[in-house]
Amino acid sequence: MTTPEAPGKVGSRREYTGRVINLDIDQVRFPNGKVGDLEIIRHSGASAIIPFLGDPSGDDPQILLIRQYRYAADGFIYEIPAGRLEPGEPPVECAVRELREETGCTAEKMEHLYTMYTTPGFTDEKIHLFVATGLVRGESALEADEFVEVVPMQMSAALKMIKDGTITDAKTALSILYVAGFFLGR
């Protein structure tokens, strides 16, 4: 229930319909009561997974990163496995699917860690982060436009790659720092 003066949507116009994103120009009532236009990129949301090889409570556990070509980042970058939600797909199912597609692995356990807005100034995209343990290796099944190399990495090395700027992807750095701080109890 909202009062007429509550901030929020007044109107919406679809400006562009795309493959990955849509662009809307919404009429928005702001907290001061004024109404103005705002550009907003609509995104279906995504799941991302930090997969542990072996025992995550070990001394320096190993995770799987992927290295893939990202045009927007002008080259190959390190990331954790991730992908977009299909229509109606629960985030945990997306996580299971993307982990299998990008690394070939299935996980005995897939735990939700955290959900974040990637950049709430201009998009409603949310990423749901999961931690995958008890990995069993299989065959990967990449989509035609994905170019992905799977790279096992010690946690200590991954943390170093954040500190020295080798890892530049926000969801990847956040996940690694999150599990180092909370999940692994350090």
Added chain:
Amino acid sequence: MTTPEAPGKVGSRREYTGRVINLDIDQVRFPNGKVGDLEIIRHSGASAIIPFLGDPSGDDPQILLIRQYRYAADGFIYEIPAGRLEPGEPPVECAVRELREETGCTAEKMEHLYTMYTTPGFTDEKIHLFVATGLVRGESALEADEFVEVVPMQMSAALKMIKDGTITDAKTALSILYVAGFFLGR
């Protein structure tokens, strides 16, 4: 210097020119040599600041968060101070300016921590993270469409707000986890 087969831009068409973002449809050569269309949101980049009140090496130092209305996140959310780079503006100058505009504070020291791609699947937006220490309070100077409340917060409370999902903004969670893990030497 690139060879004809190197992945990268083949062509570009501006689909939409906006206030905060532009949308291009680029023709891209992928690592397998194929050429396809890719939607890309062009963004000028941004700086974000984690401001410490008092001695950051203290037992449980205090930082400044802001709480502001974000239409894309459907309500008021906690963030660190941040804002877009003006044309040609160096990231550190943007950090100094945004810290002053949003919190009224100036900092004796502004150190670059980390630079990240917010969501490289569809935008080239980079955020440059800084840590501000030696804060001196003054007057804030918000833009007409900004609705910002400044909220001092102990680091321990901020970490708890990540864990319990109260903080949902990626750059904010990443910055707090980063300084907890690296800057404060914990």
